Amino acid sequence: MLKPEPTQKKPARSRKSSTGKPSKKQWLPRSKTALTLAGLGLGGLMLGGATAAVWMSDSLQLPFVSGGGFESASTDPLAKETLALSLASLPPAQRTEQLEAIAQGAPSLDRNRARYLLAVDLIEQDRGGSALPWLEGLEADYPELAAYILTRRGQAYAAMGNAEQAVATWQAAVEQYGDQPVAAESLFFLGRSNSQYHDQLMTQFPAHPRSVEVALTRLQQNPNQPNLMLLLARHGHYLSDIGSVLDRLRTEFAGQLTPDDWEAIAFAYWEIQRYGSAAETYTRAEPTALNLYRAARGAQLDERASIARERYQAVLQAFPEEEEAGLALIRLAALAQTPAQAIPFLDRAIEQFPDRAAEALKAKADAFLQLNSPDTALMIQQQVLTQHSDSDAAAEIRWQQVEQHVRSNNLQSAWEWAWQLVEENPNHEHAPRAGFWVGKWATQLDRPEEARQAYEYVLAEYPESYYAWRSATFLGWDVGNFGTVRDKLPEVVKPEVRPEVLAGSTSLRELHRLGQTRDAWSLWQVEFTNRVQPTVAEQYTDGLMRLGVNDNLDGIFMLASLDFRDRPEERQEVIQLQQQIDYWQALYPFPYAESIKQWSQQRQLNPMLVMALIRQESRFEPKIRSVVGATGLMQVMPETADWVASQISLTQYNLEDPNDNINLGTWYLDYTHQEYADNSLFAVASYNAGPGNVASWMGRFDYSDPDQFIEQIPFNETKGYVKAVFENYWNYMRLYNPELSQQLASHSDTHSSLVSAQP
Incomplete structure (x- = not known):
């Protein structure tokens, strides 16, 4: 999707009135x-x-189309909760017996779901022969997943070593469902022995991850194939090395690229936050208002002010009445070399773009202050x-x-x-x-x-804010204060079923419900054609799809950035969505819960505090690295890891391994707590800024009032970090701790609507 710019602040969300409250x-x-x-x-x-x-103007960076709504979800014939769905999130060994009991029962949607899940589990255990009976005739009873059933049946035959029957089954799937994206799976398997099927796959379903996989394989064999590189540029943004593909296209194959190709490459650069490269690439794309603006903004973010000024002027000349022109005027004022030079741009913005008048007026006042x-x-x-x-x-x-x-x-x-x-x-x-x-x-x-x-x-x-937690502590609620939160062992109740997606086909929705997250995500890559200007429903669905395959960083971003929607009709859709507990529980997920629980208990740490810190540190990305080398879920520095490992006699570890990372990170969080008499404010601040800095601040500032102390922290990153971690903690508590959730519901209509909406 078209991501907000790095300087963009999060707008506060609109909210319901609190009828009956003070x-x-x-x-x-x-x-x-x-x-x-x-x-x-x-x-x-x-x-x-x-x-x-700065932050108001950046809202233009999400020029989403209006509409989308949520009507389609209510028309899904499979939007019914059944016992099999409550088992979908369990590991196979924990659900087999119950699924078998359901699968042997009377015909029903629940029976169909149980049979499919049993077959999938058995195929993944390489027990194709045991899976076949559960799949026999299932497509007639379960037409919404008929194409997937055939594909799975082919996999079952392949697992048995019956290659001839597997090929025949996949061919039947292509013949019957060749116009549906699920055929991509059968084409992929068939292409292993006949490359023509792979050609058909990439031609017919270029956005499918199987096409991306085939393109990568062929590029390894022959790297000079710009058509395959363009396929990756358009559909492989999630690849870890996509930047090198984009670079080769720009430098080695520029003469073969069309304006549409250049725009696709530029968009990919923007998605991976290489703004300078995006800026230059957008200059080769069709000169739309947005493309010209991004050519300017990318140059500005790349700290090339003079080029950015020239390009913003080009936006004004070519599209003087478009929204991008109003934003360009604000940018030109900010880039002006003197306050006096900024004022004409601001006056023009005030006169021509009423929606930016307040923003421009404030900037103009700031300019006059600088002019004494x-x-x-x-x-x-x-x-x-x-x-x-x-x-x-x-x-x-x-x-x-x-x-x-x-x-x-x-x-x-x-x-x-x-x-x-x-x-x-x-x-x-x-x-x-x-x-x-x-x-x-x-x-x-x-x-x-x-x-x-x-x-x-x-x-x-x-109720979702950090300040709600601080308010609750002053009202005497048992939610943990800075000095006591470490020792809390809260009850946590997680939902049994997945949140419903709001866009996509019936097949996609059903795969998601069944926990078939990889299949659902793959299908979504084909169905999600509106990536630059998604509807609210599409963006929410994309966030859930990403979370399903552990693309947690971008998944949480997609959900959280719905708050940037500022068009009235979209705001109403976001408000409607944020009145559903599914939205909030997706925004605060539980990856790696067992490891977090295990090591938190061993270190005598509140597991929700650890979960909150990990969400802030890494968004649950196990292999993420900071610019200074901090690695993994808890962003442990390698030298810190070596020291901690020596303290606990750990001879081998891998910071990219979630369990190892949480082991080392929780030990260090326990250590910072011990350094500050179990005060979690100082422990969390120390985790971010280091013990030396926190000790210095405690020597400079009065810390008897922790709220005032936080406001005096001279590192803006640490100040925001502390608030974010405890806001995360509060949200995990209000969403998953039944006692607190009910207590908060009695005070907040906004939160009450979440509780009352739960099944």
């Missing part, structure tokens, strides 16, 4: 509506510069607050005022500005933070009832 209007400051910038000084306005301009014209800047800031009060730019201004008054120890004014932000900008990313600090400041101002209401409000309206 009303903020009951306790907002009476003077809220009268607040202005006059007399408050401009020091705070300097903070953050044009931050709002505080009165003009103040006037423009006030214009943002009065004419665009609900904008993200206004929220940024309000939060800057909050920070200024905190620095001057004027908590009453900070409190008032924070609640103006919550009232006027409830969907901004700062809103939960502002609401929480209102509670903290109300306590310091000796207004305990207002503090309680503030914490309850954060829980009600922002």
